Amino acid sequence: MDEQAVIQDVLAGNKQAYTHIIEQYKNPLYATILRMTRQPHLAQDLVQEVFFKVYEQLGKYEATGSFKSWLYRVAINHCLDELRKKQYKIQNEQFTEEQLIEAEHPEIIYLKREKERQLEQLLSTLPEQERMILLLRYSNELSYEEISELLHISLSDVRNKLHRSKKKMRDEVRKGGDYDELSKRG
Structure with missing residues (x-):
């Protein structure tokens, strides 16, 4: 509908x-x-x-x-x-993929949990607005225009912050992280 x-x-x-x-x-x-x-x-x-x-x-x-x-x-x-x-204290609590998706095979859950843990660690290194832009773009699949409207920032700021945050995360991975998939993305 x-x-x-x-x-x-x-x-x-x-x-x-x-x-x-x-x-x-x-x-x-x-x-x-x-x-x-x-x-x-x-x-x-x-x-x-x-x-x-x-x-x-x-x-x-x-x-x-x-x-x-x-x-x-x-x-x-x-x-x-x-x-x-x-004034909630945002805890650095790890949450599992099962809380976000329905249960699957134990091996898949473990791999997704590990991937999520690594991604959460990388995301936590970013400033709040850059982290929010990444989440809105890739988790929620919003367009650049929608993110710009939502966060009340210019379209060029969305593009720049998205590019900058992905570069920061790639650099972090290259320094010794083990989240290889991110370093392969553009």
């Missing part, structure tokens, strides 16, 4: 249609928020709050921009506000 049609159904009073939006975005939002907070239970709570907030504010969405971008803007702003308001 077309996303704009679903939004119109929800706005027309069909509350059941909102489950389509939740199903489509709950996992990517959870992954993004989990990476922001590093606290699985907090991330779950914030995802629920975000979907409630999006439902309440759906009438404010203007179809001129991407719904996905608008949704992420609401989510990230809400999370940052909550983190500031409650």
Whole structure:
């Protein structure tokens, strides 16, 4: 079903249609928020709050921009506000791939867990905005334009920060890290 049609159904009073939006975005939002907070239970709570907030504010969405971008803007702003308001300490807690995906074979889970651990270590070396741009681009598959709109920075800043952060991570790998896949990417 077309996303704009679903939004119109929800706005027309069909509350059941909102489950389509939740199903489509709950996992990517959870992954993004989990990476922001590093606290699985907090991330779950914030995802629920975000979907409630999006439902309440759906009438404010203007179809001129991407719904996905608008949704992420609401989510990230809400999370940052909550983190500031409650002054949560972001723990450097490692979380497993099972928290992000359904269970698979033990070998695959182990390899994904190790890959995730290495990537999280590399991401933690980056400034917050560069880390957020990488996550939005590669975890959430937002376009450069959507990221620019979401973070209120210019398109050239998005490109430059993305390039710079990938270079920093490659350099870190070359210094002695063992995350070879990243050093092969452009």
